[in-house]
């Protein structure tokens with residue numbers, strides 16, 4: 001039995017009728033961008049993230065870009081980012097003309113190591129961009145403390161962590177501004193690209209809203225240079241329907257993670273873990289495979305049709321496009337080690353326990 005990495009069909013099939021109704025209405029009215037569906041989605045999203053404001057955008061990458069632009073971060077500024085993350089985190093810092101400063105991770109959580117962050121702060125540091133990788137929030141206690149002490153901003157990259165919590169507070173709603181993605185592999189999955197920023201700061205939210213539309217502040221009046229970062233009405237409608245089901249999707253992911261924990265305890269794999277005060281939402285269930293056996297295990301699973309994947313095989317400080325920044329970060333041992341050891345097992349709300357047994361059986365066979 002093959003086990004896919006995720007199922008992009010089933011989840012939307014379950015709400016096909018409601019989706020089609022909304023699409024017909026959009027076709028009939030011709031309101032293809034922003035509009036009432038997007039606005040009501042923003043209201044729901046703000047509530048979910050316990051922020052006063054949510055601004056829907058065309059992608060999670062645009063959310064990072066807009067957050068940086070709205071905070072006036074640009075040439076001469078440094079932004080501290082983890083090296084072990086998806087490319088967009090650092091790519092967006094570079095795109096506004098600022099310098100990404102790559103910092104190492106804690107081996108256990110795969111998230112920014114606060115001690116390494118502190119060591120990387122300079123007078124040019126404007127922001128820290130913690131990534132809540134795989135669905136577990138970074139150590140926000142210590143990062144907030146550092147941000148306060150050094151008067152720098154926290155821009156949360158919560159693309160993988162919608163509905164995750166840290167001491168009861170929601171991902172995206174803890175820093176100055178939070179960035180979300182609704183790419184189809186994310187926990188709140190659109191039917192195309194989508195993203196958003198959330199913030200408690202009304203002025204900052206208004207600026208993001210304006211940047212979304214080329215920095216327009218009145219009719220053909222531009223206070224800032226923004227871009228076209230608008231979300232489609234079709235995405236707004238789909239996300240508005242699916243955000244009501246997110247709690248269920250999250251519970252199903254957490255249950256699946258629990259089943260992996262139980263079935264794989266006692267195997268040589270190092271399993272993901274979360275502190276008691278965090279709620280992990282398992283966008284990925286990422287294990288470490290010790291003793292240099294990751295690639296062999298991965299091929300064995302893939303031969304059997306089990307779609308395990310490596311997120312991420314190469315840290316960002318070693319990417320050719322950032323080679324000129326290497327001197328700033330030096331060696332990042334934990335990030336480099338993680339790239340050689342991690343493997344993400346199939347996890348998605350519709351994953352069945354039968355499929356999980358198949359994955360676990362294949363893993364146990366490999367080690368036996």
Ligand SMILES: *Cc1c(COP(=O)(O)O)cnc(C)c1O
Nearest residue numbers: 059060061086088159160181183
């Ligand atoms: C997916 C992702 C992004 C970018 O989101 P897109 O919607 O694909 O542009 C940014 N950061 C992280 C950590 C992500 O996983």
